[in-house]
Amino acid sequence: MYWNPGAEKTPIKDLREIQERKLKALVHNVYYYSPFYRKKFREAGINPWDIEGLKDLKKLPFTKKPDLRDNYPFGMFAMPLSQIVRFHASSGTTGKPTVVGYTDNDIKVWVESMCRSLTACSVERDDTIQISYGYGLFTGGLGFHYAGEKLGATVLPTSAGNTQRQIELMRDLKSTVFACTPSYMLYLSEYAASIGISIENDTDLRMGIFGAEPWSEETRKRIEDKAGIDAYDVYGTSELSGPLFTECTEKNGIHIWADQFIAEIVDEEGEPVGEGEKGELVVTTIAKEAMPLIRWKTGDITVLEEEKCACGRTHPRIMRIMGRADDMLIVRGVNVFPSQIEHVLMQVPEAGDHYMIILDRAQDGLDVMTIQVEVNEEAFSDKVSDILELSKKISNNLKSVLNVSARVEVVNPGTLQRFEGKAKRVIDNRKL
Amino acid sequence: MDEKIIKQVSIFVENKPGRLAAVTEILYRAKINIRAFTIAEAGDFGIIRMVVDKTDDAHRLLKENGFTVSLTRVLGVEVEDEPGGMFKIAKALGNEGINIEYVYAFTSGVERAMIILRVDDIEKATDVLEKEGVLFKGEVP
Numbered sequence: 001m002y003w004n005p006g007a008e009k010t011p012i013k014d015l016r017e018i019q020e021r022k023l024k025a026l027v028h029n030v031y032y033y034s035p036f037y038r039k040k041f042r043e044a045g046i047n048p049w050d051i052e053g054l055k056d057l058k059k060l061p062f063t064k065k066p067d068l069r070d071n072y073p074f075g076m077f078a079m080p081l082s083q084i085v086r087f088h089a090s091s092g093t094t095g096k097p098t099v100v101g102y103t104d105n106d107i108k109v110w111v112e113s114m115c116r117s118l119t120a121c122s123v124e125r126d127d128t129i130q131i132s133y134g135y136g137l138f139t140g141g142l143g144f145h146y147a148g149e150k151l152g153a154t155v156l157p158t159s160a161g162n163t164q165r166q167i168e169l170m171r172d173l174k175s176t177v178f179a180c181t182p183s184y185m186l187y188l189s190e191y192a193a194s195i196g197i198s199i200e201n202d203t204d205l206r207m208g209i210f211g212a213e214p215w216s217e218e219t220r221k222r223i224e225d226k227a228g229i230d231a232y233d234v235y236g237t238s239e240l241s242g243p244l245f246t247e248c249t250e251k252n253g254i255h256i257w258a259d260q261f262i263a264e265i266v267d268e269e270g271e272p273v274g275e276g277e278k279g280e281l282v283v284t285t286i287a288k289e290a291m292p293l294i295r296w297k298t299g300d301i302t303v304l305e306e307e308k309c310a311c312g313r314t315h316p317r318i319m320r321i322m323g324r325a326d327d328m329l330i331v332r333g334v335n336v337f338p339s340q341i342e343h344v345l346m347q348v349p350e351a352g353d354h355y356m357i358i359l360d361r362a363q364d365g366l367d368v369m370t371i372q373v374e375v376n377e378e379a380f381s382d383k384v385s386d387i388l389e390l391s392k393k394i395s396n397n398l399k400s401v402l403n404v405s406a407r408v409e410v411v412n413p414g415t416l417q418r419f420e421g422k423a424k425r426v427i428d429n430r431k432l
Numbered sequence: 433m434d435e436k437i438i439k440q441v442s443i444f445v446e447n448k449p450g451r452l453a454a455v456t457e458i459l460y461r462a463k464i465n466i467r468a469f470t471i472a473e474a475g476d477f478g479i480i481r482m483v484v485d486k487t488d489d490a491h492r493l494l495k496e497n498g499f500t501v502s503l504t505r506v507l508g509v510e511v512e513d514e515p516g517g518m519f520k521i522a523k524a525l526g527n528e529g530i531n532i533e534y535v536y537a538f539t540s541g542v543e544r545a546m547i548i549l550r551v552d553d554i555e556k557a558t559d560v561l562e563k564e565g566v567l568f569k570g571e572v573p
Contacts, residue, residue: 375444375500382442382481382504382550383533384474409476411446414498 003119003151004112007259008313012306015258015314020053022286023262027051027060030292034078036071037294057262058272062282062295065326068098068239077101079290089137090238090335100139100239101290107146109287110241113257114147120248120255120311121209121232123177125152128204130175132184133212133333134160139242140212140333144179153177160184163191171197174204181333182210182219182231186365189226200228209234209246212333214300214321220251235318237298240283245318250310253317260287263316264295265304268325278303280325281318299326329426331359332367334404338425341371341406344397350379350390354416361430370407371398377413436558438508439487440548443480444500447473455480458497464490468548470536481536483508483548506550507557509566513545521547524564530557 002008010018028048030037041048044061051059068076077084084101102110123129129148133140141159148155156173158166160180166188170178178185185208192199199205205227211234223231235254236244240261245254256263265279266272273279281298303319329336338357345351352374360368373394375387391408398406419425445451452471459466468483484490487503494501511517518537525532530551537547551557 377500380442380444380500380502382440382479382502384472384479387444387477387479388474411477412444412498412500415446 001119001122001124002312003116007257008116008120008315010259010314012308012314016054018259019262019286022259023054023057023284024048024051026284026286026292026294030078030294034076034292036067036076037078054262057264057284057295060284060294062270062297063293064297065098065239065299068100069096072096073099074101076291078292079103084290087137088139088142088238088242098239100241102241103289106241106288106290109260110143110244111146111150113241113244113260114143115150116257117234117244117246117255118147118151118153118209120313121246122207122230122249123148123151123153123209127176128154128156128174129177129179130156130158130166130170130173132158132160132166132178132180133243139236139238140179143236143242143244144209163188164195167192167195167197167203170199170203170205176204176206178205178208178229179234180208180210181212182215182223183213183332183361183365183367185210185223185227185231186219189223190364198228199226205229207232211235211243211246213330214323216320233320235300235321237296237300239293239296240285240298241288248309248311248313252309253305253319255309255313255315255317256283258315261285263304263318265302266297276303276305278322297325299324299328301325327426329357329359329369329428331369331402331404334402336369336402336404340401341398344401345371345373345394348390348394348397350376351394352376352413354418355425356416357426359426359428359430367430368407369404370409372409372411372416374413374416375410436507437505437554438483438548440504440506440550441480441482441484441487441490441494442502442504443482443494444477445471445480446477447475452480454497455494455499458493459484459490462486462489462493464493468536468538468546472534481534481548504550505554506548507554507561509547509549509561511545511547511566513539513543517545518547520564521549521561521566524560525549525551525557528556528560530560 031041031048040061083103085104086102087099089097089099131141131144135141145155189199207230209232220231232247234243234246236242245256247254262284264282266282267279281300281302283296285293300321301323302321305317308314327338345355354374356372358370362368387410391410395408465485466482470481472479491501530553533550535549539545
């Protein structure tokens with residue numbers, strides 16, 4: 001099944017031509033209408049006329065996360081505010097958020113992309129999609145929501161949390177498709193089992209679409225075995241729109257719609273890698289208006305497969321995300337930068353200078369983040385309550401900045417590892 | 433006044449095997465004797481509180497060995513080792529609105545019990561207990 005067969009089966013040669021035309025239009029557009037890109041092009045000595053085709057893509061400068069923060073709120077926009085119909089925002093690394101604006105057409109492009117993707121992984125009109133991604137400033141919930149409706153499916157917008165109710169509604173309203181993070185799906189299956197409900201036998205669920213955090217083939221197998229469903233991977237980032245691309249039923253890579261986005265893979269120096277080699281995914285949006293991004297560095301490490309897929313789609317695929325190019329951590333679907341944690345700790349005088357971040361995946365599949373911090377010697381009183389209060393204070397501060405909870409373990413000064421050169425403060429014990 | 437107050441050594445320790453041994457080995461090697469001892473346990477960590485015969489040496493040595501140590505002013509009260517001994521003290525302090533933050537006790541010698549107290553107002557508590565006629569000990573026998 002295809003949502004838009006004409007577009008999805010466009011010959012590769014024609015897709016290249018579409019990309020070429022749209023790229024040339026884009027560089028002219030942002031040069032004239034985005035103050036950010038005009039400045040960036042000038043600094044790089046680039047004139048829009050220099051970009052004659054895809055071969056010149058690598059001349060263009062990258063766009064990175066700090067660009068969004070530094071130009072908050074509207075510096076990256078290429079459209080007047082009157083044309084913006086929606087904002088999404090995410091919390092920034094030092095408390096300063098990043099914002100993405102959408103025109104009416106941007107929403108349409110987003111919905112089109114997700115409609116193609118959902119259809120590719122077999123979602124149909126007859127399905128009931130229970131969306132357990134967060135709704136609101138986070139793009140996950142609404143990204144699925146509008147595509148689900150457009151598809152003619154029934155949408156059940158449960159948003160995140162309240163597992164008991166998720167399961168009740170899943171049974172009562174006969175959800176067939178579930179969208180959430182893979183770790184939440186594992187948790188939900190176990191929770192259901194603990195209250196005597198089998199997802200496989202007691203619900204109509206037939207498939208799930210999981211993403212917002214990296215996961216593996218092993219996790220796919222565990223979910224499929226445990227819940228008796230088909231599990232599909234979804235990719236997207238808030239800067240590019242939100243959830244955009246999923247696997248097709250071949251389960252062999254995520255299709256990137258080439259008439260809307262140009263995907264490249266680059267190495268650590270930013271040079272394009274050879275065919276089939278792994279590197280950082282870089283995406284140029286060629287169909288977005290409000291906040292187009294040129295060579296957006298996603299930070300996600302993967303491989304690009306440009307061969308036509310067995311499903312008949314000609315659009316390239318990215319393989320499973322293998323890791324991050326930067327130090328960003330994804331904890332229960334939430335992006336966390338170690339610098340945010342450091343920032344919180346440094347504002348607590350009783351906390352020492354040394355800390356460690358330890359990530360584990362609990363039996364129930366949920367991520368557990370533990371922050372070990374040395375207590376400041378001067379701050380040590382002999383009262384237990386003082387130390388408990390200190391860890392509670394740090395824990396509350398972290399929660400409010402990170403939007404995800406962390407266990408805080410106060411330890412003796414001098415016991416945490418010291419580093420010469422680059423500190424390795426993160427121990428990730430999760431088997432992804 | 434000061435001879436009535438005991439300096440207690442408090443040590444922050446992670447709740448892990450071998451930590452208590454590390455602390456006590458340092459004391460043993462320096463021939464420091466522990467007279468009163470308790471651990472307050474709170475999940476990941478605990479606080480060792482003890483009264484020793486060579487307080488300043490213990491404090492210095494533990495610090496040199498990387499422990500987080502503080503000296504805390506506490507009261508030592510000696511009572512009859514019989515029913516009501518603790519009650520008498522707790523009641524007297526409670527009546528005066530003095531809060532006991534923690535307390536630990538042990539019997540010493542024949543028919544005497546020693547109680548170590550940390551209170552929120554040590555000067556006032558000293559007065560109150562003096563009026564009660566309980567004996568203060570500048571150091572633990």
